[in-house]
Amino acid sequence: MIDHAAIAAPTRAAKTSGPAPIRLSSLRAGAVVRFRGTELDPASCDLLRALGLTRECQLTLCKAGEPCIVQVRSTRIGLSGKVADGILVVPYAHEG
Numbered sequence: 001m002i003d004h005a006a007i008a009a010p011t012r013a014a015k016t017s018g019p020a021p022i023r024l025s026s027l028r029a030g031a032v033v034r035f036r037g038t039e040l041d042p043a044s045c046d047l048l049r050a051l052g053l054t055r056e057c058q059l060t061l062c063k064a065g066e067p068c069i070v071q072v073r074s075t076r077i078g079l080s081g082k083v084a085d086g087i088l089v090v091p092y093a094h095e096g
Contacts, residue, residue, distance in 0.1 A: 018090060019090045019091060020090075021036040021037065021088035021089060021090055022088065022089060022090070023084070023085055023086075023087065023088060023089075024059070024061070024068065024070070024079075024084045024085070024087040024088070024089050025064075025068065025081060025084040025085040025087075027061050027064060027089070028061070028064055029061055029062060029063055029064050030060070030061065031060070031061045032058065032059070032060050032061075032091075032092040033058070033059050033061070033089035033090060033091055033092050034056050034057070034058055034059070034089060034090050034091075034092050034093075035053050035054070035055065035056060035057045035058075035059055035087070035088075035089055036055075036056075036088045036089055036090050037055075037088045038086050038087050038088060039086045039088065040083065040086040040087070044083065044086070048083075048087075051072070051075075051077050052072040052073055052075055052077070053072055053077075053087075057072055057073070058072075058092055059071065059072055059089060062076060065081065066080065066081040067079060067080060067081070068080070068081060068083075068084035
């Protein structure tokens with residue numbers, strides 16, 4: 001397993017402190033989470049990064065299922081169920 005943690009994610013999952021990552025595909029619509037990493041191939045990671053999914057970015061799950069629709073910043077992105085299953089997130093903790 002290659003660890004791409006040295007570059008701005010999305011990356012393969014890396015161990016960090018805090019809550020254990022969960023699969024994006026396991027959440028319900030309306031969930032607000034932070035991107036943590038992927039279990040996807042490097043080419044898929046590159047594509048997600050180009051679409052705006054970067055390490056620790058905030059995601060809102062707009063639609064669960066197939067396709068899975070997430071909002072990243074002001075953009076909505078449709079993901080296949082397989083890709084959503086490979087994306088790892090943690091609950092969003094409001095700071096301050």
